[in-house]
Amino acid sequence: MECTHRDLLDSLLDYLPAYRLLVCRLHGACVLTSHLQSHLRKQHSLSSTACRALWEELQAQSETRPLLGTDRDLRTYLQLPTTPISRIPQLPLWTGFLCPMQDRQTGLPCRRIYRCLKNIQAHCRNEHGWKNPQGQSQPRKSAASQIVHFVKVSCQMFFA
Numbered sequence: 001m002e003c004t005h006r007d008l009l010d011s012l013l014d015y016l017p018a019y020r021l022l023v024c025r026l027h028g029a030c031v032l033t034s035h036l037q038s039h040l041r042k043q044h045s046l047s048s049t050a051c052r053a054l055w056e057e058l059q060a061q062s063e064t065r066p067l068l069g070t071d072r073d074l075r076t077y078l079q080l081p082t083t084p085i086s087r088i089p090q091l092p093l094w095t096g097f098l099c100p101m102q103d104r105q106t107g108l109p110c111r112r113i114y115r116c117l118k119n120i121q122a123h124c125r126n127e128h129g130w131k132n133p134q135g136q137s138q139p140r141k142s143a144a145s146q147i148v149h150f151v152k153v154s155c156q157m158f159f160a
Ligand SMILES: [Zn+2]
Pocket: 024, 025, 026, 027, 039, 043, 044
């Protein structure tokens, strides 16, 4: 039996209907259609002709499998879950840190997640005006209120 472009596409990429994104099976991360041809050419060593054919196959499927194609689509349409969800099996699982602070404007829990402690501390400094008491040479008593415990959570990333 001949291997169709559809078969090849399905062997390389999984479709996440809830997010309208494609996940590269080999790399465990989403790839936007606008980056797909160069991704397949550079990371998977596919020929330009094959990449083009796969891209056309995707266009042909766009009625049944709509996709967010560009960075702009992502910013406009991608809805990230605001409450914990079950694991998306196609994406790897990481450990991250959950932001325990409140959004200054809305007063709602921020709940952003960062994989690295340094980055979440930077986020809390920049977004929430937090001061890290451990970074001060002479920790003052008043700084005690600033001690924040970053809770470790499991998380996943659409894009690496
Ligand atoms: Zn890949």
